[in-house]
Amino acid sequence: MIMRADGVTLGYGGRPVVHDVTLDITEGGVGLIGESGSGKTTLARAFLGLLRPMSGTIAFNGQDLRKVGMKAFRKAVQPVFQAESLDPRMSVARSIAEGSRDRAAVPALMEKVGLDPALAARRPHQLSGGQRQRVVIARALAVRPELLILDEPTSALDVTVQARILELLEGLEAERLLITHNLAVVERLCRTSHVLFAGRVVESGPTGELLRRPAHPYTLALRDAVPRLGGQPPVARGRTEAAPASEGCPFRLRCPLAVPECESAPEPREVAGRKVACHRAELVLSA
Amino acid sequence: MIGYLARRLGQALLVVAGVVTLTFVIMRLVPGDPAVAYAGPKATPEQLAAASRQFGLDEPLHVQLWNYVRDLVTGDWGTSLRTRQPVREDLFTAFPASLELVGAALILAIVVGIPVGVLAARHKARLPDLGVRLGSMLAVSVPVFWLALTLQTVFASHLGWFPVAGEYDASLDTTSPLTLWTNITIVDALITGNWPIFTSTLDHLVLPALVVAAYPAGVIAQMTRAALIEESGQEHVRLERALGFGETTILTRFALRPALNPVLSLIALVFAYSLVNGFLVEAVFNWPGLGRYAFNAITSADTPGIAGVTLLVAVVYVLVNLVVDLLQGVIDPRVRTR
Amino acid sequence: GGQVRGASQPPSAPATQPGASASTSAAPAAVNDKAFVYAPNLDVVTDWDPATSYSNENIAMQNIYESLTRYNAESQKPEPRLATEWSSADGGKEWTFKLREGVKFHSGNPVTAEAAKKAIERTMKLKSGAAYIWDAVKKIEAPDGGTLKFTLKYATPLDLVASSGYASYIYDTSVVEKVKDGTTDAGSGPYTIDTWAKGKETELTLKAFDDYWGGWKPGQYKKVAFRVTPELTTAWQLLKNGEVNFVQRLNPQLFAQAGATSGVQATRTPSFQNLMLLFNTESGPLKDVKVRQALQKVLDYDGLAAALEGAGVKGSGLVPQGLLGFTPGLEPKQDLKEAAELLAAADYGPDLNELKLSLTYAQGDADQQLMVTLLSSQLKKLNVTLQAKPMQWNAQWDLGKKKGQDIFVMYWFPDYADPYSWFVNVFRSADPVSFNLSYLRDEAIDKAIDALPQLTATDRAAAEQSYADLQKKIIEEKAAVAVPYVQTYQRALTAGVQGYVDNPAYPNVVSFYDLTLAG
Amino acid sequence: MTVVEPRRRLPMMPDRLAAFGAVLLVLIAASALFAPWLAPYEENDPKPLDKLLEPSSSHWFGTDHVGRDILTQILYGGRTSLAIAAAVLAVSALVGVTLGVVAGYAGGWIRDVIMRITDIFLAFPALLLSLALAVVLQPSVTTVILAIAVTWWPWYARLSASVAASVSTRSYVDAARCLGVPAPVIVWRHVLPNSITPVLVQLSLDAGGVILTAAALSYLGLGAHEPTAEWGLMVQQGQTLFTTNWWVVTFPGLAILVTAFAFNVLGEGLRSALDPRRTVIR
Amino acid sequence: MIRVRDLRVAYGDRVVAEVPELDVARGECVAIVGESGSGKSTTLLALLGLTEGARVSGEVSVCGVDVMKARPRALRAVRGAKAALVIQSPQAALSPTTRLGVLMRRALRLHGVGGGSDTSGKAARGIDEVMAQACEAVMLDPAILRRYPHEISGGQAQRFAIALAIALGAEVIMADEPTSALDVTVQAEVVGVLRELREERGLAVLLVSHDLALVSTIADRVLVMKDGVVVESGPARHVLRDPDHPYTRELLEALP
Ligand SMILES: Nc1ncnc2c1ncn2[C@@H]1O[C@H](COP(=O)(O)OP(=O)(O)OP(=O)(O)O)[C@@H](O)[C@H]1O
Ligand SMILES: Nc1ncnc2c1ncn2[C@@H]1O[C@H](COP(=O)(O)OP(=O)(O)OP(=O)(O)O)[C@@H](O)[C@H]1O
Numbered sequence A: 001m002i003m004r005a006d007g008v009t010l011g012y013g014g015r016p017v018v019h020d021v022t023l024d025i026t027e028g029g030v031g032l033i034g035e036s037g038s039g040k041t042t043l044a045r046a047f048l049g050l051l052r053p054m055s056g057t058i059a060f061n062g063q064d065l066r067k068v069g070m071k072a073f074r075k076a077v078q079p080v081f082q083a084e085s086l087d088p089r090m091s092v093a094r095s096i097a098e099g100s101r102d103r104a105a106v107p108a109l110m111e112k113v114g115l116d117p118a119l120a121a122r123r124p125h126q127l128s129g130g131q132r133q134r135v136v137i138a139r140a141l142a143v144r145p146e147l148l149i150l151d152e153p154t155s156a157l158d159v160t161v162q163a164r165i166l167e168l169l170e171g172l173e174a175e176r177l178l179i180t181h182n183l184a185v186v187e188r189l190c191r192t193s194h195v196l197f198a199g200r201v202v203e204s205g206p207t208g209e210l211l212r213r214p215a216h217p218y219t220l221a222l223r224d225a226v227p228r229l230g231g232q233p234p235v236a237r238g239r240t241e242a243a244p245a246s247e248g249c250p251f252r253l254r255c256p257l258a259v260p261e262c263e264s265a266p267e268p269r270e271v272a273g274r275k276v277a278c279h280r281a282e283l284v285l286s287a
Numbered sequence B: 001m002i003g004y005l006a007r008r009l010g011q012a013l014l015v016v017a018g019v020v021t022l023t024f025v026i027m028r029l030v031p032g033d034p035a036v037a038y039a040g041p042k043a044t045p046e047q048l049a050a051a052s053r054q055f056g057l058d059e060p061l062h063v064q065l066w067n068y069v070r071d072l073v074t075g076d077w078g079t080s081l082r083t084r085q086p087v088r089e090d091l092f093t094a095f096p097a098s099l100e101l102v103g104a105a106l107i108l109a110i111v112v113g114i115p116v117g118v119l120a121a122r123h124k125a126r127l128p129d130l131g132v133r134l135g136s137m138l139a140v141s142v143p144v145f146w147l148a149l150t151l152q153t154v155f156a157s158h159l160g161w162f163p164v165a166g167e168y169d170a171s172l173d174t175t176s177p178l179t180l181w182t183n184i185t186i187v188d189a190l191i192t193g194n195w196p197i198f199t200s201t202l203d204h205l206v207l208p209a210l211v212v213a214a215y216p217a218g219v220i221a222q223m224t225r226a227a228l229i230e231e232s233g234q235e236h237v238r239l240e241r242a243l244g245f246g247e248t249t250i251l252t253r254f255a256l257r258p259a260l261n262p263v264l265s266l267i268a269l270v271f272a273y274s275l276v277n278g279f280l281v282e283a284v285f286n287w288p289g290l291g292r293y294a295f296n297a298i299t300s301a302d303t304p305g306i307a308g309v310t311l312l313v314a315v316v317y318v319l320v321n322l323v324v325d326l327l328q329g330v331i332d333p334r335v336r337t338r
Numbered sequence C: 001g002g003q004v005r006g007a008s009q010p011p012s013a014p015a016t017q018p019g020a021s022a023s024t025s026a027a028p029a030a031v032n033d034k035a036f037v038y039a040p041n042l043d044v045v046t047d048w049d050p051a052t053s054y055s056n057e058n059i060a061m062q063n064i065y066e067s068l069t070r071y072n073a074e075s076q077k078p079e080p081r082l083a084t085e086w087s088s089a090d091g092g093k094e095w096t097f098k099l100r101e102g103v104k105f106h107s108g109n110p111v112t113a114e115a116a117k118k119a120i121e122r123t124m125k126l127k128s129g130a131a132y133i134w135d136a137v138k139k140i141e142a143p144d145g146g147t148l149k150f151t152l153k154y155a156t157p158l159d160l161v162a163s164s165g166y167a168s169y170i171y172d173t174s175v176v177e178k179v180k181d182g183t184t185d186a187g188s189g190p191y192t193i194d195t196w197a198k199g200k201e202t203e204l205t206l207k208a209f210d211d212y213w214g215g216w217k218p219g220q221y222k223k224v225a226f227r228v229t230p231e232l233t234t235a236w237q238l239l240k241n242g243e244v245n246f247v248q249r250l251n252p253q254l255f256a257q258a259g260a261t262s263g264v265q266a267t268r269t270p271s272f273q274n275l276m277l278l279f280n281t282e283s284g285p286l287k288d289v290k291v292r293q294a295l296q297k298v299l300d301y302d303g304l305a306a307a308l309e310g311a312g313v314k315g316s317g318l319v320p321q322g323l324l325g326f327t328p329g330l331e332p333k334q335d336l337k338e339a340a341e342l343l344a345a346a347d348y349g350p351d352l353n354e355l356k357l358s359l360t361y362a363q364g365d366a367d368q369q370l371m372v373t374l375l376s377s378q379l380k381k382l383n384v385t386l387q388a389k390p391m392q393w394n395a396q397w398d399l400g401k402k403k404g405q406d407i408f409v410m411y412w413f414p415d416y417a418d419p420y421s422w423f424v425n426v427f428r429s430a431d432p433v434s435f436n437l438s439y440l441r442d443e444a445i446d447k448a449i450d451a452l453p454q455l456t457a458t459d460r461a462a463a464e465q466s467y468a469d470l471q472k473k474i475i476e477e478k479a480a481v482a483v484p485y486v487q488t489y490q491r492a493l494t495a496g497v498q499g500y501v502d503n504p505a506y507p508n509v510v511s512f513y514d515l516t517l518a519g
Numbered sequence D: 001m002t003v004v005e006p007r008r009r010l011p012m013m014p015d016r017l018a019a020f021g022a023v024l025l026v027l028i029a030a031s032a033l034f035a036p037w038l039a040p041y042e043e044n045d046p047k048p049l050d051k052l053l054e055p056s057s058s059h060w061f062g063t064d065h066v067g068r069d070i071l072t073q074i075l076y077g078g079r080t081s082l083a084i085a086a087a088v089l090a091v092s093a094l095v096g097v098t099l100g101v102v103a104g105y106a107g108g109w110i111r112d113v114i115m116r117i118t119d120i121f122l123a124f125p126a127l128l129l130s131l132a133l134a135v136v137l138q139p140s141v142t143t144v145i146l147a148i149a150v151t152w153w154p155w156y157a158r159l160s161a162s163v164a165a166s167v168s169t170r171s172y173v174d175a176a177r178c179l180g181v182p183a184p185v186i187v188w189r190h191v192l193p194n195s196i197t198p199v200l201v202q203l204s205l206d207a208g209g210v211i212l213t214a215a216a217l218s219y220l221g222l223g224a225h226e227p228t229a230e231w232g233l234m235v236q237q238g239q240t241l242f243t244t245n246w247w248v249v250t251f252p253g254l255a256i257l258v259t260a261f262a263f264n265v266l267g268e269g270l271r272s273a274l275d276p277r278r279t280v281i282r
Numbered sequence E: 001m002i003r004v005r006d007l008r009v010a011y012g013d014r015v016v017a018e019v020p021e022l023d024v025a026r027g028e029c030v031a032i033v034g035e036s037g038s039g040k041s042t043t044l045l046a047l048l049g050l051t052e053g054a055r056v057s058g059e060v061s062v063c064g065v066d067v068m069k070a071r072p073r074a075l076r077a078v079r080g081a082k083a084a085l086v087i088q089s090p091q092a093a094l095s096p097t098t099r100l101g102v103l104m105r106r107a108l109r110l111h112g113v114g115g116g117s118d119t120s121g122k123a124a125r126g127i128d129e130v131m132a133q134a135c136e137a138v139m140l141d142p143a144i145l146r147r148y149p150h151e152i153s154g155g156q157a158q159r160f161a162i163a164l165a166i167a168l169g170a171e172v173i174m175a176d177e178p179t180s181a182l183d184v185t186v187q188a189e190v191v192g193v194l195r196e197l198r199e200e201r202g203l204a205v206l207l208v209s210h211d212l213a214l215v216s217t218i219a220d221r222v223l224v225m226k227d228g229v230v231v232e233s234g235p236a237r238h239v240l241r242d243p244d245h246p247y248t249r250e251l252l253e254a255l256p
């Protein structure tokens, strides 16, 4: 366990968007899946120390982040954001060397991520999307981090490029927290996964298990809505037009299985080897 | 919404408090003893001392500031060193005159600026656009005093189309006296149905209002154009086109409303700005407004007068901005849910 | 509820149309029901109290209030106004004035010696504005209704004092406390307040006082209006349009144009106001009298006069023409050669040390600016750098009192038509400095100045001589001052106005009562 | 086969407009810079006997009330006016952008404090503030610069704060923070360069306004003064001559107009090339 | 419904889309797929004559109107009334200050649907009815018509755009990445609505997407574009099962 969020509530301007989340970053890759706006990036920013929790603690190597020496922490945990996270005015080499301040290491790093060192003098707009994403990865690797926090590293890329970047990520030795809404990517890169809905973790467990036999109706809907090549058209379960409910189970207004019991917020509990926050998890499992 | 309003009001009060303090500081910095200004150039030391006491200048600074704030709050804005009248009364005469002039000018600027901006956006990168852009740039570049003198000489003096100066024909004061309600001549004439004064005021307003309107009309046209062009680059315009709406309909019925918000902020700024900056025009056209009052106050080191104008304009600025905030909510529903 | 503007008439009262009343009027002679419109460049009234009023409002007050005497610039003597005759005794320390009979205040009360005594005593007690003019008075008595007797502490020409433009008014003390808001007045003059709207364009209107002792004839103006017009070009255009009748100050170009414009008449009169360059005689480079004398000779007086083109005329000495003590032959002259020699004697000049001088002058005054422009360009050729700072009066004066400049430029004019004002205020040593801004300190001069009032009151010829000597001493010997020009008033009136006389003792005052409109 | 051609655009739009403004400005600046060589007469050399001569072949723009050649004075006056504009913009941009970028990056209470101060200066009637300052400091060119800069910086503070705030939310700023780059370096290296473009555009739009304001201050006798040649001062001195000697006020007035116009054209051109929306008033 | 021959769209000297042949029949669903910047959207816009500033050549006929030759007025009559566009980002595609109902009403008036352009009470009632029915067809609560765009969800916005097409009686729906901004669960719903309309009303659908998997589930025929050129086209089944072009193959292989 490298990092841990314990009962963390996060928000902007006093308005919470992530509620009471407890989550460990363990070995083998951790995935974070969820609807757009469910708070994935917000959580990632908290793990990076860019956002203070409104309550709860974030720990790094068992120590509260507020007490950890920032210098060491900064070297240990690095983000990989989308390709837009390059300063448009800085050359590739300057960007990569920004953290390490070691220009000499740049060519080696570029080769490591599959970039031609001849591109070192270029600026981001002179690169393709895939190349830019590699620069972002190289910049993070330059400080030899223990943990990479990857926020949708491939979602802006074409599928063909995406595949190559995933290969690169697989080969890295650092631990990772991966955020994506692409289930196939999580399956490939993460041993455990957490599903976020409306700022709450609704289900967590081993990735394979989770996707094969979801225990939460949202995970189920998510899985079933993914179109498969040549398969049946994806099915919509429940009414998607309803906004997340404020009290009780956040998913209940969209849940096809909702019962009056769902008016009260479900506590996370252990079901079939994973943690689920749903009153009707058993029913979902059997579906 | 209520919370938002309360916060904005709080900020506004803070700003006014800041202006009061800043004003006070500047008042103390202006060289030359106010007491000397009041007592006159050949005053005796006793007269000076008396004047000092009268203005409380013998107190320590923080006490003076405290007294100043207390007086302001209780409605005592001091006595002008120059006119020897209560500043509040002076402002009560000068402000409506400026309001009338600036109001007329802004109406003119809006009535001209917005359609012209729409025209330019409608024919973007073509001849009407170039014309509007060059025209509006000329309008914002022309030195006001020069424009005022030129218009006055040409249209009033040589051609005789408009009166040379003044707010209305003073002889009407005896033939059809005006009952004052708001102290704004043209408004009072309108609500009391005093047509001779109303038409006379309108006639007298044309030239000065034109001059004051030049700059606002220019920036409003530029801003309307820019905002419209940006808005028409928005994705929704593509949908409206795809629905078969014509370009002009799209600009005026769909794009204009969201584009009006920056224009509205601009109008608020221009309004506050024109209140004082019109003083050159006011001088040329004998318009006894706030700008001229401010200018006279400054050049005669009339500190209470300066402070009064400053405060009034600051309050107006803050109020106008509040109103604009509310209006923006009406115009653009997105603002409401901020 | 609303209030009515132009409150002299209730809204329901039948309005008198201009022109209409002329035809219905019984009088066959041209009854003048037009208002005479005066276009001042500043607000008119700041202080309605005749005791303390000390600024622009005299252009109205001189027509509302009257003094015992009035100065006649032509004869250079006071002439009767409320007083019909007067005499002095005891070497100028006792004065007796006989009052005009049958004069009434606008309040209806008669103007008696007792009333005049009370008025002057109130003015003296308030000690504000120009009240100092009565400083010599020890005691006032009113032995009978028509006689006013002054006993003085020291000899002074009280007939001149009584003609002062300020603080000399005889007013009705029983109503004077009510004049503040400008609806009533306490005067006895030909006009009385009609309306007053501070801050408005037409700030003040006056109407005829029907019971005026001089009586009223057809053709005289019975209404007067003051229309505040800060911009000269605007005023000129209003005048050309016939919308105003009088513009107090034109520039030379407009004056020339006025002369050539039909419907406009132009008049020009030298004033009692002259410009002085006061040299710092106490410290700095001008402490050296040679440098001061050089400066006196640097300025291109004729060029300046040409550039001013009638806005000012070269004067002679400190006393303007029309006042006692005017001394011909003191005209300043440019002499660059001599100036260079004098400077060289003090080790300054093109091949010697650079001289840096600071000068302060009035902000916004075009004529002073002109003078500075010429002076600085002349000085540059002599390796003298002039740092000229335009300042507001208060700031300039503050600095002057601290002796902070080398040259102090200012206008001076007397409150009443007596040259004594220049000498006692500007050149008599004083501590602390008030207007003695050349910081001249000379006992002989002080003594001569102190003797002036008595001489004036008793022996005008001796006074004349003493003024001439003093001027020579101050200008030539001490070189404390240069006097480049005396201002000239260039005014314009609409044609058809008759009877206008410019009296420099009362600057900018138009005596409306004397005007008539030609048929 | 049918071909639909794109609609014709005017050749001048919009980047050429900026170029046009730039060329105009270079001409104006050059004529001010080379005034000693271009001017037909000596600077500030009054000849009272030649006063108020009409425009002629020996005095193209005529002479003023003390007999100085107006063309010469305009050429030299350009130096003052342009220098004032440059200095005002430099000072206010320096102050405004520094405060604005700090506010935009820091956010929270720092931003609140800076923005409230900015608001106060904005609410303070600009001209009054300039005038008051000009009175306090005594008229001079430096005073004009300070007096205008005092009212001008809040605009840049506001503008750059909003741009910097949005730049600060970009992920490359977050990335830099995660790399342990100190805050001042982040501001200097990332936030400032990426926020500066709109400010630059605004600067060129504003230059015209500064010249007009400086002219107005001089015109009121609170700015440049004799013997410094300055356009506003020239207009002020010639103003009462407008009906009798039109050239004295008209040519300096035109000089102000053309220069302000050139700056505006440049700014407008830049703006439409870079960002169509932003306008701040002077 | 749609017939395209030798369409070429160029910005300046750069040809950004070249489509030799594209036909969409009634009730048919044709999809254009390809990587970002390959000219998919451009093609779609060219069909409605909405490519401003571009040089367009070729033959384009939509619902019987020759788009290239038609006068602006005739072209405007086709837009919306016959061929409706559904755009990628749902909220941004709606004017932020216009209530949904107002937009729909204005569009209906413009095309004289539901009582023509006269503003009598009867016509208004006619319009109301049309609007209510259209909402029902896409399973939207008509109350939503009183809302502003920012007050509705992305899925609702996309369904509203489709409702607009239905209300106007459009025969073709052109959808430019109608679901890429949506959550997969919401995407499924929008796709469902499109399918239903096609089956029940015989609407022709031209779909642009980069999601091969999604396309494979609803399209009858597929065009694959790369760098502005159509590299492969044909029945969906065929193209996706054994692609001819290496690029298509690469696309398919990259799919998880
Ligand atoms: N800087 C911010 N200020 C205020 N609210 C924010 C801010 N950033 C995000 N939010 C809000 O917080 C919520 C969660 O946002 P977040 O970016 O964490 O979602 P996400 O799960 O990453 O979504 P996506 O998949 O779209 O990236 C959203 O409702 C968003 O509007
Ligand atoms: N108005 C325009 N002016 C110049 N070039 C344009 C314009 N519109 C589009 N392009 C260019 O045309 C090419 C095709 O763009 P288009 O939007 O059709 O691609 P797309 O396939 O829809 O891509 P995406 O999947 O990213 O939406 C792009 O390279 C784009 O830069």
Ligand SMILES: [Mg+2]
Pocket (backbone or CB within 6 Å): A040, A041, A042, A151
């Ligand atoms: Mg995110």
Ligand SMILES: [Mg+2]
Pocket (backbone or CB within 6 Å): E040, E041, E042, E176
């Ligand atoms: Mg596209």
